Amino acid sequence: MDFLPHTPEDVAEMLAASGFEDIDALFASIPAEVKLGRALDVPPALSEPELAAHMAELAARSAHGSDLVCFAGGGAYDHHVPAAVGALAGRAEFATSYTPYQPELSQGVLQAVFEFQSLVCEIYGMDVANASLYDGANALVEGVNLAVRATKRERVLVSAGVHPHYRDVLKTYTSGLGLDIHELGHDDTGALDPGTVDPTGAAAVVVAYPNFFGRLEDVRTLADRAHEAGALLVCVTDPTAMGILRSPGEMGADVAVGEGQSLGNLLSYGGPYVGLFATKLELVRQVPGRIAGETVDADGRRAFVLTLQAREQHIRRAKATSNVCTNQTLMAIAAAVHLSWLGPQGLARLGEVCARRTAAAARRLAEIPGCKIRFEGPHFKEIVLQTPLDAATLTRALSARGFLVGPPLGTWYPDLENCLLVAVTEKRTSAEIDALAEAIEKELAQQ
Amino acid sequence: MSRTLEPSAGTRAAPDDAFPLIFERSRVHRRAWSLPEPEGDAPKLDELIPEGHRRSEPLALPEVSELDLVRHYTRLSQRNWAIDVGAYPLGSCSMKYNPKIAEFAAGLPGFASLHPFAGDELVQGALELLGTLERALCEATGMARLTFQPAAGAQGELTGLLMMRAFHESRDDRRAKVIIPDSAHGTNPASVSLAGYRAQEVPSDERGLVDLEALKQALDHETAGLMLTNPNTLGLFERDIKAIAAAVHEVGGLLYYDGANFNSIVGVVRPGDMGFDIVHMNLHKTFATPHGGGGPGSGPLAVSERLERFLPTPVLAAPAQDGDRWRWDYDRPDSIGRIHSFHGNFGINVRAYTYLRSLGPEGLRQIAERAVLNANYLKSLIESTFPTAYPGDCMHEFVSTAKGLKRHGVRAMDVAKRLIDLGYHPPTVYFPLVVEEALMVEPTETESKETIDGLAAALNQIAAEATSEPELVKGAPVTTPVRRPDEARAARELKLRWSPG
Numbered sequence: 001m002d003f004l005p006h007t008p009e010d011v012a013e014m015l016a017a018s019g020f021e022d023i024d025a026l027f028a029s030i031p032a033e034v035k036l037g038r039a040l041d042v043p044p045a046l047s048e049p050e051l052a053a054h055m056a057e058l059a060a061r062s063a064h065g066s067d068l069v070c071f072a073g074g075g076a077y078d079h080h081v082p083a084a085v086g087a088l089a090g091r092a093e094f095a096t097s098y099t100p101y102q103p104e105l106s107q108g109v110l111q112a113v114f115e116f117q118s119l120v121c122e123i124y125g126m127d128v129a130n131a132s133l134y135d136g137a138n139a140l141v142e143g144v145n146l147a148v149r150a151t152k153r154e155r156v157l158v159s160a161g162v163h164p165h166y167r168d169v170l171k172t173y174t175s176g177l178g179l180d181i182h183e184l185g186h187d188d189t190g191a192l193d194p195g196t197v198d199p200t201g202a203a204a205v206v207v208a209y210p211n212f213f214g215r216l217e218d219v220r221t222l223a224d225r226a227h228e229a230g231a232l233l234v235c236v237t238d239p240t241a242m243g244i245l246r247s248p249g250e251m252g253a254d255v256a257v258g259e260g261q262s263l264g265n266l267l268s269y270g271g272p273y274v275g276l277f278a279t280k281l282e283l284v285r286q287v288p289g290r291i292a293g294e295t296v297d298a299d300g301r302r303a304f305v306l307t308l309q310a311r312e313q314h315i316r317r318a319k320a321t322s323n324v325c326t327n328q329t330l331m332a333i334a335a336a337v338h339l340s341w342l343g344p345q346g347l348a349r350l351g352e353v354c355a356r357r358t359a360a361a362a363r364r365l366a367e368i369p370g371c372k373i374r375f376e377g378p379h380f381k382e383i384v385l386q387t388p389l390d391a392a393t394l395t396r397a398l399s400a401r402g403f404l405v406g407p408p409l410g411t412w413y414p415d416l417e418n419c420l421l422v423a424v425t426e427k428r429t430s431a432e433i434d435a436l437a438e439a440i441e442k443e444l445a446q447q
Numbered sequence: 448m449s450r451t452l453e454p455s456a457g458t459r460a461a462p463d464d465a466f467p468l469i470f471e472r473s474r475v476h477r478r479a480w481s482l483p484e485p486e487g488d489a490p491k492l493d494e495l496i497p498e499g500h501r502r503s504e505p506l507a508l509p510e511v512s513e514l515d516l517v518r519h520y521t522r523l524s525q526r527n528w529a530i531d532v533g534a535y536p537l538g539s540c541s542m543k544y545n546p547k548i549a550e551f552a553a554g555l556p557g558f559a560s561l562h563p564f565a566g567d568e569l570v571q572g573a574l575e576l577l578g579t580l581e582r583a584l585c586e587a588t589g590m591a592r593l594t595f596q597p598a599a600g601a602q603g604e605l606t607g608l609l610m611m612r613a614f615h616e617s618r619d620d621r622r623a624k625v626i627i628p629d630s631a632h633g634t635n636p637a638s639v640s641l642a643g644y645r646a647q648e649v650p651s652d653e654r655g656l657v658d659l660e661a662l663k664q665a666l667d668h669e670t671a672g673l674m675l676t677n678p679n680t681l682g683l684f685e686r687d688i689k690a691i692a693a694a695v696h697e698v699g700g701l702l703y704y705d706g707a708n709f710n711s712i713v714g715v716v717r718p719g720d721m722g723f724d725i726v727h728m729n730l731h732k733t734f735a736t737p738h739g740g741g742g743p744g745s746g747p748l749a750v751s752e753r754l755e756r757f758l759p760t761p762v763l764a765a766p767a768q769d770g771d772r773w774r775w776d777y778d779r780p781d782s783i784g785r786i787h788s789f790h791g792n793f794g795i796n797v798r799a800y801t802y803l804r805s806l807g808p809e810g811l812r813q814i815a816e817r818a819v820l821n822a823n824y825l826k827s828l829i830e831s832t833f834p835t836a837y838p839g840d841c842m843h844e845f846v847s848t849a850k851g852l853k854r855h856g857v858r859a860m861d862v863a864k865r866l867i868d869l870g871y872h873p874p875t876v877y878f879p880l881v882v883e884e885a886l887m888v889e890p891t892e893t894e895s896k897e898t899i900d901g902l903a904a905a906l907n908q909i910a911a912e913a914t915s916e917p918e919l920v921k922g923a924p925v926t927t928p929v930r931r932p933d934e935a936r937a938a939r940e941l942k943l944r945w946s947p948g
Binding site: 002023026027028034035036039040042044051054058062068075076090091092105123127128134135138166168244259293299302304312314317322323324326327331339352357360378404429 | 461464468469470477479481484488492496497502503504506509510516525526527530531537540543546548557560562575576583601605608612632634637638639642645684689712713731739744760784793794803804805806807808809812817840863864896927928929930933940942
């Protein structure tokens with residue numbers, strides 16, 4: 001099956017009109033010595049019914065989403081995606097458009113992006129947001145790069161409570177720039193002790209709120225310490241917590257970044273997700289990526305355009321604030337629709353249900369003989385469960401019993417060898433929490 | 448709820464004639480949301496979250512009914528051009544039809560609801576899909592292995608440049624610069640800087656191709672590599688590619704293939720056979736995944752055997768024998784590390800796989816054939832009014848110049864705006880930078896002869912209008928929801944978010 005409109009007559013006419021003898025003549029500028037001269041060795045073409053069946057068969061061999069109850073977290077969460085979000089963000093007029101280079105034909109995407117920026121600013125307590133970045137890790141990297149440019153310093157302090165993958169990506173991304181990246185360990189409550197942080201000479205202090213263990217860091221004190229030393233505070237922030245928790249802006253963060261998957265985007269095995277990026281007005285010229293702005297048209301009507309493009313690679317080239325070109329607009333639109341569906345009360349309810357059900361789960365799981373919640377203190381929607389078994393083994397055993405949990409933490413944190421994450425969203429019921437606890441009890445009894 | 452914060456959105460109406468913002472549709476206490484009650488016996492929020500962490504500022508989010516929400520975004524979508532609406536000949540962007548079967552496939556719960564931390568044994572269908580797609584893309588590019596982590600072409604570029612750096616450093620060879628042609632995409636020099644290298648431009652010659660002599664002069668033992676788009680951004684095939692590759696390899700450099708224009712050669716010639724060592728693809732271009740209003744894309748990066756060990760962690764490991772499973776291999780001591788939060792834009796890769804399986808080997812070659820046919824046909828129809836900047840046959844796109852209209856006061860941007868009123872999305876304008884008054888046109892293979900005839904007729908009409916009625920062209924568009932926006936004002940009087948009050 002192809003998607004080509006040409007009839008044989010069309011091909012003949014078009015070749016003749018443009019002066020070519022045959023199709024091969026179109027490629028005469030390619031030297032014969034490099035041409036392939038054979039068909040590609042790729043799987044044969046399928047008709048649409050065959051293809052639909054093939055895709056369904058492949059998907060069926062991965063269908064854990066409908067088979068397992070998802071308590072897994074670690075930066076990707078099984079939140080409810082409202083039906084309206086899929087219906088609206090999935091509209092082909094959004095999905096099959098491109099970067100709004102011609103604003104008159106792109107007011108839909110431009111206004112949706114402007115609204116997305118406004119919503120991100122509002123929940124994060126910031127002045128400016130961009131049109132989105134690739135994912136949470138990418139947003140963190142860009143936040144650090146902004147701080148490095150703004151302070152002209154190269155030392156970066158990163159809390160070990162920041163997602164381990166994000167820290168890996170930061171190291172990879174900046175390996176050519178020679179940044180001096182230090183990790184700050186967590187204390188025995190699973191949070192960063194601000195008293196141990198010395199930001200002297202640092203461009204940025206990077207923390208997560210809530211952190212990878214679901215714990216709430218003392219962002220305000222960390223921000224104060226960072227500012228005293230002339231450093232910026234970059235805060236990786238879960239947007240779904242913003243209905244109940246103070247915004248990073250209110251607590252003094254200079255840059256708020258985050259993963260927007262939880263806002264209206266499917267798990268989709270890790271992508272496409274959407275990186276959220278917001279900061280203060282005085283740093284606007286250091287912001288990476290696209291920004292939509294409001295203006296008026298030739299008749300004085302409100303209109304939206306991409307603005308401050310002199311920061312970007314297509315203008316500034318080697319001196320751009322970032323190499324980013326495309327962003328994740330469609331995911332940003334989904335996030336905007338979800339936030340508008342929620343409103344202030346819905347976002348508060350979402351946060352409250354997550355926090356209270358997580359607390360209920362913590363209480364129930366701590367009753368299992370041999371298990372405990374590794375870190376005391378307030379959590380948002382994730383907890384660290386310590387078990388008597390190897391956490392990876394237990395995670396696998398639980399999937400056989402119908403539950404997805406984790407990830408296990410030993411890979412990244414040697415002191416948490418027998419620990420794993422349990423995430424509780426608004427979709428998880430008290431019956432499911434009980435069932436998970438019983439499954440763990442049975443598994444431990446069998447060992 | 449234990450505490451209510453009064454919202455403050457929705458008290459101001461939209462200005463006259465303006466399409467309202469979602470915030471301007473808001474009314475206090477109206478709602479679309481529907482969420483469960485917290486269980487009664489669960490600890491109360493006040494007991495869980497200390498005061499110092501509790502939100503104290505009201506959140507000015509919109510409060511709308513679900514129907515308000517649906518109408519708002521439906522109407523917004525109608526204020527937008529899209530491939531599904533009409534022709535979209537943006538040069539370098541490959542705005543071709545995005546098959547609906549791929550949307551169906553990506554939405555299957557067995558793909559859409561997979562958690563990225565699910566164990567390999569739980570996602571065998573997804574891993575097999577990626578494995579098959581990897582083999583097919585390596586075959587199409589002539590490379591050995593690839594990573595799916597890069598979420599877009601620019602992230603692929605950075606990944607490839609970091610691997611280039613890792614390759615040289617593994618040989619205790621520190622190099623300082625990467626060479627790019629002056630017609631390159633802006634992401635190339637920006638990625639070079641981010642990778643810690645210096646970008647050095649080499650000029651195009653009178654053919655619009657890399658000036659081989661200038662390149663040879665620029666090449667030295669400081670050169671980490673060359674980034675090249677082939678066909679280049681002028682739509683011309685770099686026919687000296689073997690000599691270029693030999694010259695770069697001669698000084699110990701590597702060749703990076705920017706896959707932005709891969710759609711014009713797929714099945715005809717492979718980057719690996721031209722001498723390239725590193726290749727990124729833009730699956731949203733060549734493999735027809737939706738561009739989403741500016742993303743998500745997907746920019747997998749493929750490399751030759753000698754660079755394989757530097758690929759980002761993890762890489763996919765195929766079953767060694769029957770009964771084995773697909774798995775992710777994390778044991779990669781020479782890897783540059785991770786570049787994405789998880790496994791890249793998986794949902795986009797599912798769509799690309801679906802497209803690949805619908806086409807097969809013949810279909811893949813046909814996309815290149817028809818893309819090049821459509822471009823050359825369109826070029827022949829408008830060449831007398833909008834001559835191409837460089838002579839010769841083009842590949843999938845071509846760059847014309849509108850400089851002939853300047854004497855009537857009409858610029859390339861005016862041509863673009865007038866084209867909107869005639870029912871077409873304009874081509875890319877003012878890129879590449881090496882062409883004065885550039886119109887970069889890429890019809891793509893999925894547009895019909897009638898559509899191209901219509902587009903050509905519209906362009907030729909505009910050329911005539913530029914002489915007879917230049918004000919008509921300069922005043923366009925008049926058929927759109929807004930007319931030309933004041934971009935200078937947008938940058939001068941920054942208004943980057945809606946604010947309450």
